[in-house]
Amino acid sequence: MKTDLDQIMQDRNIDALLVLGDAEHNAPMYYLTGGGHVNAATLIKPRGKDATLFCNDMEREEAKKTGLKTVTYSKYSLKELQKEAKGDLVLVSALRLEKMLNDCNVKSGRVGVYGHTDVSHTFAILTAVQKKMPAIEFVGETNMDSVFLQAMETKAEDEVERIRKMGQITTEVVGLVKDYLTGHAVDENEVLLRTDGKPLTISDVKAKINLWLAERGAENPEATIFAIGRDTGFPHSVGTPSNVIRLGKTIIFDIFPCEAGGGYFYDFTRTWCLGYAPEAEQKLYDDVREIYEKLMDEMEVNMPFGELQRITCELFEAQGHPTTRSNEATQEGYVHSVGHGLGVNVHERPWARMEMKDNLLQRGTVFTIEPGLYYPDRGMGVRIENTYYARPDGTFERLAEFDFGFVVEME
Secondary structure, three states: OHHHHHHHHHHOOOOEEEEEEOOOOOHHHHHHHOOOOOOOEEEEEEOOOOOEEEEOHHHHHHHHOOOOEEEEHHHOOHHHHHHHHOOOHHHHHHHHHHHHHHHOOOOOEEEEEEEOOOHHHHHHHHHHHHHHOOOEEEEOOOOOOOHHHHHHOEOOHHHHHHHHHHHHHHHHHHHHHHHHHHOOEEOOOOEEEOOOOOEOEHHHHHHHHHHHHHHOOEEOOOOOEEEEHHHHHOOOOOOOOOOEOEOOOEEEEEEOOEEOOOOOEOOEEEEEEEOOOOHHHHHHHHHHHHHHHHHHHHOOOOOEHHHHHHHHHHHHHHOOOOEOOOOOOOOOEEOOOOOEEOOOOOOEEEEOOOOOOOOEOOOOEEEEEOOEEEEHHHOEEEEOEEEEEEOOOOOEEEOOOOOOOOEEOOO
16 A cells, blocks of 8 residues: 555655656556646655655646645746756756755765656666766666555555446446447448448447547546457557448457546456357357456455466366466467556556465455456457456455356347
């Protein structure tokens, strides 16, 4: 949790955090500021002390809404910085950052660097600051296990409630999409038709999804997976916009929107066949659903998430499907992990990787369970996904409800 941040910094030997970029759609910055229209900001948080947010003058009122101590960039005279830097624009930014670090009493030690910025520009600035402040060491961390991801791993109840609300919005939109699809006429080739007589396409459906999310105060910056037929055999194919919607083909609908401005995400997947399911598609769905139900029985609080991945591979292999355990390079069968943590990132700790023994389904974690099977050469794929919360009492809560029906009857 956020309250653990200082202890995690101490454990990692990090003396200060330097977070760069916008407050929106920038998980580390959002986590500490709560978002808002604050662009190209700089946040400095020494260990054991409060953070200071540096911002453009035009956004000073927006910055104040974060509740953090705020300082505008105009405190540092641009004319004086340009004169000192002799026109070197990188040095101008470096000199200003040097002054900000000094004002936060960060003059030495290990400074972790985070946020979303242009890598080239940021690298040039940090290199210049390093030369001017040799007692500071700028530190980068893996995106699998940073200070922030460790703090984000467990959620406070108010965070969970925001994810729960996003789950309600998400499943409401999924229901609207389901109703939208079933209301279309179908031609002799089993293709759904729009009211103008043209085929309904993936692009048409996604336009509705985006509209309905926006109307409910949500957005999907990571896009939406709505794929049909062969595309469902590739787990992260978002779908071909021009593909037509037709009966009897697997449709993977994986939707992972967040609060407007880049807040908390939800993650949810259903696989449908409109009208009817051919025997092969039904068998594939039944195999995935069987494993999903078995995983519900295997989940235990505080178990390593990677152990659930091992069990998933074992179960799929028993059904006769290849997995990443039986063949690390497999491109069909079960090809991904069984889930991931969820929060202000759509993917975060805990990770369901067998080698990560410390990524536990501990109390306070929010995570997905999403077994799937993929056979692109057979023109089909299936995935089922829900998001769960490991509650303080040791039980698991599915944060949003929606039916598991595979065959969607047409009106």
